[in-house]
Amino acid sequence: MFLKTQSNQDYPNSPNPLLRKLSYLSIMSSITELIRKEIESLSTDSTRTNVGTITTLADGVARVDGLSKVMYNEMIEFPNNVLGIALNLEENSVGCILLGDVSSLKEGDEARTTGRLLSVPVGKELLGRVVDAVGRPMDGKGAIKSDETLPVERIAPGIIPRKSVDQPLQTGIMAVDSMVPIGRGQRELIIGDRSTGKTTIAIDTIINQAKINKQGEKSGDPNFRPVYCIYVAVGQKNANVARTIKTLEESGAMEYVTIVSAPAADNPANQYLAPYSGCAMGEWYMENGMDALIVYDDLSKHAVAYRQISLILKRPSGREAYPGDVFYLHSRLLERSARLNEDSGNGSLTALPIIETQMGDVSGYIPTNVISITDGQIFLETDLFNKGIRPAVSVGLSVSRVGSAAQIKAYKKVAGKVKLELAQFRELAAFSQFESDLDATTKASLDRGARIVELFKQTASNPISVEVQTAIMWAMQNNFFDSIAVSDVNRATQSLRDYMETQGKEACELIYSTGKLEEETEQKLRSAVEDWKRTFS
Amino acid sequence: MVMLFRYNNLVRELVNKSSNEHGIIEMSLVNEVLSGLRECKPTGHRDILKAYLFEIRKTLRKQxxxxxxxxxxxxxxxxxxxxxxxxxxxxxxxxxxxxxxxxxxxxxxxxxxxxxxxxxxxxxxxxxxxxxx
Known part of the structure; x- marks a missing residue:
């Protein structure tokens, strides 16, 4: 009875030798059964890999002998978990750019193909994070819990899934939103010399998106479409990137932003890849029916990194030592930004590439390439910047080819003529220096222009909502600023802005909800502005 | 390495001459090729030898x-x-x-x-x- 209730394994220490032996036999049988099952479950298929040997190693580029079956852009595995990408497939060798710490590699080391293309994590898990060119976290906030990945290099959407730009993307900068409006899915270049406020425009746009997102989420509008942002820092100083992160955190925008950083200290391979990685992250939003904004800061440094790689890979060089495919480098990146139609999810990816010019020369090789690829440019002038006109948007050289179609009707009505007025003012201002007597029309144009210039002056990280912008522009168009001294216009603008955000809220809300400047709205606007004018001193 | 591509056809022919009827490279045949090259001293002798060495290594690796x-x-x-x-x-x-x-x-x-x-x-x-x- 006792034997029946307990198994034989329960007697390894039994004084009875028979029971002890039975117990050992039972344990052995269980162990062998376990191992046998493990052997049966193991697949005995051998793996086939294509290998090669490093023949030369320099400046983050390895030349590998072998790898006869490697694919273009395939990830190559080197010892010590170093990864590379096959960029040059030659008759007798393969040129690979190396990602990561290459100090552990040496000539003669084995390289093997992986059969995979370089992919980065994508999804909302990346919001609020700072990652490197291959999507690894750099902010010390732990691993990125994203299940999805997308290849870094992808083909841009074709003609069929695309749609014309028809929704605005508000930057919150009056000079931009009124004269060079940007639409969702547009590629608008920000171009100018060093220290002219290029990054500031991009960061302000991101801050404004966060502000609009919060406002939209608070309103509970089911049709509200937030814009998620990606900021790609290429070849920048770590201090500058840290400052940008701080600005975004302080303005509460970081929760809608992903930063892809490939600083100047990073190897050129990472600097070359970072924009493509950021683009893949942005494409995820677009393909999932959401809207995203991507800032490439900046593509001049990206082109320089690519030139460095190409020269080390011994690719034939062309103008300014750039390789022949430097146009394709940027065109294939920027073509990935698009507005998709309803059948393809209705998402969009807006791109704000940044290009740094030398001495204001827009006819340089890389600037002209990117100008021809994008749908317009915001040109920032050093002279205007130094005169204190900030943002230093040049009216004559800035253009938006598709954005005006996306402007809301109310804003279009009040800002339609402002670009022309300002352009006329700049021209007249240049000639008026030589004239002592000016006719009344010219004087009126000059007065109006001087006031518009003051009106457009805006501090950094201080975006203005579109309804308030409409109210300010309406006040300007309806001569409310004419009696104010030019030197006081900027103060008056700030005062009107504060007024419209508080007492004049009703008129602004009407503009926000209808998007139009109907008679009723205009009446409310007039009474609000008149009230403000009475209080302003 | 790029410069050596111009000798591709010549080098392939030399490797063929260095192989027996089964396609196996033999020391005696390699010696014959080398002495032949030494005698005629073609233009770019050094580059031809380098390309020949590269191709021979590749062929040997295949065998x-x-x-x-x-x-x-x-x-x-x-x-x-x-x-x-x-x-x-x-x-x-x-x-x-x-x-x-x-x-x-x-x-x-x-x-x-x-x-x-x-x-x-x-x-x-x-x-x-x-x-x-």
């Missing part, structure tokens, strides 16, 4: 198969492996068999730049990668 076992293999296994590889590549191969303790168990065959492997080491490394990624 040599490196086989590693985790434990000492028996003769029948080696001969069966050789016949299979000869059939796959459709020419006679030279098998260089060795024992590699790092494999723990299993085998690793390197044929030109293809590696066929089924060893405990490769499985452990795959397992480690899957756990860390």
């Amino acid at each position: 040599l198969v490196e086989v590693e076992f985790g434990c000492q293999p028996n003769e029948s296994l080696i001969s069966s492996l050789k016949s299979k590889l000869d059939t796959i590549t459709s020419h006679s191969l030279d098998l260089q068999v060795s024992k590699n303790d790092q494999l723990i168990a299993g085998y690793r065959v390197r044929l030109v730049d293809d590696v066929f492997e089924d060893s405990i080491q490769s499985r452990l490394s795959k397992l480690s990668q899957s756990l860390t990624s």
Whole structure:
């Protein structure tokens, strides 16, 4: 009875030798059964890999002998978990750019193909994070819990899934939103010399998106479409990137932003890849029916990194030592930004590439390439910047080819003529220096222009909502600023802005909800502005 | 390396002359080619020799198969492996068999730049990668 209730394994220490032996036999049988099952479950298929040997190693580029079956852009595995990408497939060798710490590699080391293309994590898990060119976290906030990945290099959407730009993307900068409006899915270049406020425009746009997102989420509008942002820092100083992160955190925008950083200290391979990685992250939003904004800061440094790689890979060089495919480098990146139609999810990816010019020369090789690829440019002038006109948007050289179609009707009505007025003012201002007597029309144009210039002056990280912008522009168009001294216009603008955000809220809300400047709205606007004018001193 | 491509056709012909009727490179034939080159002293002699060396190495690698076992293999296994590889590549191969303790168990065959492997080491490394990624 006792034997029946307990198994034989329960007697390894039994004084009875028979029971002890039975117990050992039972344990052995269980162990062998376990191992046998493990052997049966193991697949005995051998793996086939294509290998090669490093023949030369320099400046983050390895030349590998072998790898006869490697694919273009395939990830190559080197010892010590170093990864590379096959960029040059030659008759007798393969040129690979190396990602990561290459100090552990040496000539003669084995390289093997992986059969995979370089992919980065994508999804909302990346919001609020700072990652490197291959999507690894750099902010010390732990691993990125994203299940999805997308290849870094992808083909841009074709003609069929695309749609014309028809929704605005508000930057919150009056000079931009009124004269060079940007639409969702547009590629608008920000171009100018060093220290002219290029990054500031991009960061302000991101801050404004966060502000609009919060406002939209608070309103509970089911049709509200937030814009998620990606900021790609290429070849920048770590201090500058840290400052940008701080600005975004302080303005509460970081929760809608992903930063892809490939600083100047990073190897050129990472600097070359970072924009493509950021683009893949942005494409995820677009393909999932959401809207995203991507800032490439900046593509001049990206082109320089690519030139460095190409020269080390011994690719034939062309103008300014750039390789022949430097146009394709940027065109294939920027073509990935698009507005998709309803059948393809209705998402969009807006791109704000940044290009740094030398001495204001827009006819340089890389600037002209990117100008021809994008749908317009915001040109920032050093002279205007130094005169204190900030943002230093040049009216004559800035253009938006598709954005005006996306402007809301109310804003279009009040800002339609402002670009022309300002352009006329700049021209007249240049000639008026030589004239002592000016006719009344010219004087009126000059007065109006001087006031518009003051009106457009805006501090950094201080975006203005579109309804308030409409109210300010309406006040300007309806001569409310004419009696104010030019030197006081900027103060008056700030005062009107504060007024419209508080007492004049009703008129602004009407503009926000209808998007139009109907008679009723205009009446409310007039009474609000008149009230403000009475209080302003 | 780019400069050596211009001698591709000549070098391929020289490698053919260095191989016997079974396509195997022979020392005597290589010596004949070298002495022939020495006599006629063609333009770019040094570059031709470099390209010839590169091509000979490549061809030799195709004829040599490196086989590693985790434990000492028996003769029948080696001969069966050789016949299979000869059939796959459709020419006679030279098998260089060795024992590699790092494999723990299993085998690793390197044929030109293809590696066929089924060893405990490769499985452990795959397992480690899957756990860390």
